Amino acid sequence: MIALIDYGAGNLTSVRKAFAAVDAPLASPLVPDDLREASALIVPGVGHFGATRSLEGAWRAAIEERLANGALLLGICLGMQWLFAGSTEAPDVPGLGRLAGRCDRLDDLGGMLKVPHVGWNALSMTRPSRLLEGVPDGTYVYFTHSYAAPVSGDTAATTEHGRVFASVVESGPLMGVQFHPEKSGDAGLTILRNFVRLAERRPC
Amino acid sequence: MLAKRIIACLDVRDGHVVKGVQFEELRSAGDPAALARRYNVEGIDELVILDVTATLERRRALAQTVGAVARELFIPLTVGGGIRGEADAAAAIEHGADKVSLNTAALTDPSLITLLAARYGSQAVIVAIDAKREGSGFAVYARSGTSAAARDAVEWAREAADRGAGEILLTSIDRDGTKAGFDCEITSQVAQAVPIPVIASGGAGTYEHFVDVFTEGCADAALAASIFHFAEHSVRGLKEHLREHAIPVRL
Numbered sequence: 091m092i093a094l095i096d097y098g099a100g101n102l103t104s105v106r107k108a109f110a111a112v113d114a115p116l117a118s119p120l121v122p123d124d125l126r127e128a129s130a131l132i133v134p135g136v137g138h139f140g141a142t143r144s145l146e147g148a149w150r151a152a153i154e155e156r157l158a159n160g161a162l163l164l165g166i167c168l169g170m171q172w173l174f175a176g177s178t179e180a181p182d183v184p185g186l187g188r189l190a191g192r193c194d195r196l197d198d199l200g201g202m203l204k205v206p207h208v209g210w211n212a213l214s215m216t217r218p219s220r221l222l223e224g225v226p227d228g229t230y231v232y233f234t235h236s237y238a239a240p241v242s243g244d245t246a247a248t249t250e251h252g253r254v255f256a257s258v259v260e261s262g263p264l265m266g267v268q269f270h271p272e273k274s275g276d277a278g279l280t281i282l283r284n285f286v287r288l289a290e291r292r293p294c
Numbered sequence: 295m296l297a298k299r300i301i302a303c304l305d306v307r308d309g310h311v312v313k314g315v316q317f318e319e320l321r322s323a324g325d326p327a328a329l330a331r332r333y334n335v336e337g338i339d340e341l342v343i344l345d346v347t348a349t350l351e352r353r354r355a356l357a358q359t360v361g362a363v364a365r366e367l368f369i370p371l372t373v374g375g376g377i378r379g380e381a382d383a384a385a386a387i388e389h390g391a392d393k394v395s396l397n398t399a400a401l402t403d404p405s406l407i408t409l410l411a412a413r414y415g416s417q418a419v420i421v422a423i424d425a426k427r428e429g430s431g432f433a434v435y436a437r438s439g440t441s442a443a444a445r446d447a448v449e450w451a452r453e454a455a456d457r458g459a460g461e462i463l464l465t466s467i468d469r470d471g472t473k474a475g476f477d478c479e480i481t482s483q484v485a486q487a488v489p490i491p492v493i494a495s496g497g498a499g500t501y502e503h504f505v506d507v508f509t510e511g512c513a514d515a516a517l518a519a520s521i522f523h524f525a526e527h528s529v530r531g532l533k534e535h536l537r538e539h540a541i542p543v544r545l
Contacts, residue, residue: 099415100414100415100418101387101392101414101418103364103387103388103389103390104364104368104390104392107364107365107368107390108368111366111368136414136415136417136418137415137416137417198489203296204489204490204491204514205489206416206417206460206490206491207296208417208460208461208490208491208514209296209297209298209299209339209491209514209515210296210297210299210339210544211295211296211297212295230297230544232369232370234417234460250295251296272368273368273369273370273392274368274369275334275368275369276368278368279368
C-alpha cells in the first residue's frame with residue numbers, strides 16, 4: 091500500500107489522478123496510525139515551508155517508524171525540501187533532517203530571472219538513479235517553486251535557475267523531486283511508475 | 295534553462311470549443327477533450343480552459359469538461375471564466391484544475407487573490423487582465439472586455455502580484471482574435487513591473503509573432519487559441535521555429 095500524506099499543503103487531486111493513471115491508487119491515511127500498513131509513503135506539498143509544521147510530532151514519528159522498517163518515501167516539491175534539515179523560508183521549522191543541508195531561496199540575479207521558477211526546465215543527471223530509469227538526460231519537467239535544495243552526494247539530477255540546485259535526490263529509501271511529476275507529461279508518469287515498481291519490490 | 299511556455303487556450307461554451315474575434319462572433323472549433331489530447335501529443339506545455347460566457351451568463355466553469363481533460367492529461371491545467379469566489383475555485387480544483395484564473399472577481403474583490411493563494415498556494419492563482427490601449431496607457435476591462443474597470447493595467451498587475459497572484463495572464467483586447475501579433479508594448483511593461491511570470495495573450499497569427507513576444511515582449515509564456523484550433527499551425531512547428539531563433543523551448 092502506498093500512502094499519500096495529506097498535511098494540508100495544497101491540492102492533491104492531480105497527484106492522485108497521476109498515480110491512478112499508472113495503476114497505483116493511493117491510500118489516504120487520516121491519522122498517523124494508518125501508516126502501519128504502508129510499504130511506501132508520498133509526502134507532497136506546495137507553498138510555504140512553514141506548512142510542514144503539521145508533520146511535526148505524531149506524523150513524523152510514524153514516518154520515521156516506517157522508514158526504519160524498510161518503507162520507501164517519495165517527497166514531491168515541498169515534500170522533497172522537508173527531507174533536508176530545514177529551509178530559510180521558515181528557519182524555526184525543522185525538516186526531517188535525513189538529507190544534509192538547508193533549502194534556500196532562488197536568486198533572481200538582480201531581476202534578470204523570475205522567482206518563482208515556474209515552467210518546464212531540464213534535468214541534468216549527475217549519477218545513475220532508480221527513480222529516473224528510462225528518463226533521458228536533458229528531459230524537461232514542470233517546476234513551480236521559489237526555494238530549492240543544495241546539491242550534494244544525494245543528488246541524482248540538477249536543474250539550473252539562477253543557481254544549480256538539486257532537482258532529484260535519492261539516498262537509500264529516500265527519494266525526492268523538486269518538480270511535479272504529476273504535471274510533467276510522459277516523463278513524469280515514467281518517474282511515478284519507477285517509484286511504484288520499487289515500492290512493490292520491497293521485502294515482505 | 296527555463297523554457298518559454300506555449301499554452302493552448304480552449305474557449306469553451308456549452309461544452310464546445312469556440313473562438314471569437316475581439317470577444318464576439320464566436321465560431322465552433324470542436325470537442326475540448328479531443329483538442330486537448332491533440333495538443334498534448336504535439337507537445338503543448340499547458341492548457342487553459344476558459345468558460346467564455348460564464349461571467350456574462352453567471353454560470354460556473356464547466357466541471358464536466360475539466361474532469362474529462364484532467365483524467366487523461368498530465369500537464370498543468372488552468373480553469374478560468376466564472377470563478378466568482380472561493381466555492382467556484384474549490385469546485386474547479388476538485389475537478390482537476392491546477393490553477394484558477396481570476397478576472398472580474400479579482401477586480402471586484404481583490405482580497406480573493408490572497409484568500410485563494412493562502413488556501414491553495416500562489417502557484418494556483420492566476421490573475422487575468424484584459425487590457426485595451428487608451429491614450430498612452432493601457433486600461434483594464436472587466437466582464438469579458440465589456441466594462442471599464444477604471445484601472446491601469448501595469449498598476450493592477452503589480453497589486454495582483456503583491457496580493458499573492460502566482461502568474462499574470464495578460465490579454466490585449468485590441469489584438470484578440472485579429473492574428474495581427476501580440477501587443478509587445480503592454481506585455482513588456484507588465485513583465486518588467488512584476489516578479490511573477492507573465493503569459494501574453496491576444497493576437498497570435500504567425501510563428502514569428504511568438505518570437506516577437508518572447509524577445510521584444512519579455513513574456514515568460516504565450517497563449518493562443520485559434521492559431522492551433524484550425525490546424526493552420528502546429529505546436530511542434532511553432533516550437534521548432536522558436537528553437538531556430540535561440541528561444542528555449544521543451545521539444
